[in-house]
Amino acid sequence: MKNEYDVVVVGAGPGGSMAAKNAAQRGLDVLLIEKRQEIGDPVRCAEGVSKVWLKKFIEPDPRWISAELKGSRIFSPDGTMIEMAEEIAGAEVGYVLERKIFDRALAYESAKAGAEVMVKTRATDLIIEDGFVKGVKVMHLGETYDIRAKLVIGADGVESKVGRWAGIDTSLRPDDIETCAQYLMSGTGLDQDFCHFYLGNEIAPAGYIWVFPKGQGLANVGIGILGSRSGKKHAIDYLDEFVKNKFPKAKILEIDVGGVPVSGSIERTIANGLILVGDAARQSDPITGGGIVNAMETGRIAGEVAYNAISRRDLSTNTLQEYEKRWRAKIGLDIDNSLIVKNTFITFTDREINALAHSLKGVNFTTMSLLDLLYALFKANKKILWDLRVIFKNVIKYDMDFER
Amino acid sequence: MVTINVNRFKCGYCGACVGVCPFAALELVETWIEVSKECTSCGICAKICPVRAIEVER
Numbered sequence A: 001m002k003n004e005y006d007v008v009v010v011g012a013g014p015g016g017s018m019a020a021k022n023a024a025q026r027g028l029d030v031l032l033i034e035k036r037q038e039i040g041d042p043v044r045c046a047e048g049v050s051k052v053w054l055k056k057f058i059e060p061d062p063r064w065i066s067a068e069l070k071g072s073r074i075f076s077p078d079g080t081m082i083e084m085a086e087e088i089a090g091a092e093v094g095y096v097l098e099r100k101i102f103d104r105a106l107a108y109e110s111a112k113a114g115a116e117v118m119v120k121t122r123a124t125d126l127i128i129e130d131g132f133v134k135g136v137k138v139m140h141l142g143e144t145y146d147i148r149a150k151l152v153i154g155a156d157g158v159e160s161k162v163g164r165w166a167g168i169d170t171s172l173r174p175d176d177i178e179t180c181a182q183y184l185m186s187g188t189g190l191d192q193d194f195c196h197f198y199l200g201n202e203i204a205p206a207g208y209i210w211v212f213p214k215g216q217g218l219a220n221v222g223i224g225i226l227g228s229r230s231g232k233k234h235a236i237d238y239l240d241e242f243v244k245n246k247f248p249k250a251k252i253l254e255i256d257v258g259g260v261p262v263s264g265s266i267e268r269t270i271a272n273g274l275i276l277v278g279d280a281a282r283q284s285d286p287i288t289g290g291g292i293v294n295a296m297e298t299g300r301i302a303g304e305v306a307y308n309a310i311s312r313r314d315l316s317t318n319t320l321q322e323y324e325k326r327w328r329a330k331i332g333l334d335i336d337n338s339l340i341v342k343n344t345f346i347t348f349t350d351r352e353i354n355a356l357a358h359s360l361k362g363v364n365f366t367t368m369s370l371l372d373l374l375y376a377l378f379k380a381n382k383k384i385l386w387d388l389r390v391i392f393k394n395v396i397k398y399d400m401d402f403e404r
Numbered sequence B: 001m002v003t004i005n006v007n008r009f010k011c012g013y014c015g016a017c018v019g020v021c022p023f024a025a026l027e028l029v030e031t032w033i034e035v036s037k038e039c040t041s042c043g044i045c046a047k048i049c050p051v052r053a054i055e056v057e058r
């Protein structure tokens, strides 16, 4: 570790590693720090990801793919099933990853591109001079160090402090977070080709239960509930109930817990000398809670903008505005739309969810696109879904780009 | 003054509590949560903890 770099990236999740890789590839001197001693572990993820989106960033590698998905099945509270699957046999649409290996592989990519990587190294504050972020203070094995940088990229996930240190309020209200618990289980008897979603306020208030195949008979069985609905019972209590009823004989091989931001976009993701990416910038999807590919997308943009800004020797928000503009153009609209959907769906009673599911009887979905599903629901239930109309107005304008 | 009590045997050190703390009073360090004097015992962290590991001391 030196005491000065062009770029210091805080956090080696998918967002941070992509940022470090893309900055280093362009010849910048980059340090990627991660406070954990093992990148990617413990896992805080259900590990589902769309195939087409992932392929934009990295060539799929069997070492970090646990299962391939043909489609999804969604169950309403009364058990009505909606199935969405690719019509063409062999056209797998999604992967279930092994994040422990995936995240490390991404960090390795950044190392191969020339970035220095340090684990067990925690940012404890920013160095701020004359209104500009000029580096980070870190703790490594109990010692503190000052590391200067032209630009700091905060990719420190749901628990992000980097933005707050620079005066960007990223704190999440209880209704801005899904609080989650998951078991890796054997013996669920799950159909390994499909991911399963269970809806209902009794079993998962303002959230859902997921059962994702993990390969070789294993499954990620997890739940996310809206933070504002947690308290009397917590995510783990709902999960235990579900597992007891649904998979009484299955065995628990791992426990994962975590929170996903579902706040929607925050106003500002840059400051002088600072860029926030991924969950730290609250860029995860408010309806699905998916954030892997969004973090990779914005990490990549951040790495490119880092190079442009440093080349121009201007790290002010004027130049970093390029990041703000580019990421919002890429995924901002999807996030805004998902927030509208979230705000509509969290108000529904189980009866309403059942009615929505019934309205789709006979509808045949040959894609796994969430937008197709929503559009079919909208057409059949205009009255209760009237708030969603703006989404479809936008869709026609901006193409159907909603496959995540 | 300790204002919240994090049961480190239950805690899954996921950092969700850190993200919701309005006062930035929590920090996930290695495998435990550190609480600073900014904590006001507001209880939001205890409410959202996925595994019910946090109790507010009143």
Ligand SMILES: Cc1cc2nc3c(=O)[nH]c(=O)nc-3n(C[C@H](O)[C@H](O)[C@H](O)COP(=O)(O)OP(=O)(O)OC[C@H]3O[C@@H](n4cnc5c(N)ncnc54)[C@H](O)[C@@H]3O)c2cc1C
Residues within 6 Å of the ligand: A010, A011, A012, A013, A014, A015, A016, A033, A034, A035, A036, A040, A044, A045, A046, A047, A048, A049, A121, A122, A123, A124, A155, A156, A157, A158, A159, A160, A161, A180, A181, A182, A222, A256, A257, A258, A259, A260, A277, A278, A279, A280, A284, A289, A290, A291, A292, A293, A295
């Ligand atoms: C239960 C659960 C299920 C999920 N399921 C899915 C899913 O199926 N599909 C999907 O796409 N998304 C899912 N998500 C969301 C997804 O995990 C995140 O959106 C994604 O990991 C965000 O990537 P990131 O790089 O922004 O942050 P993270 O992956 O969270 O990485 C942040 C990193 O920063 C490190 N860090 C934090 N503070 C510091 C510091 N001060 N100094 C140094 N390092 C620090 C952390 O240790 C961590 O390694 C799920 C989330 C949860 C909790």
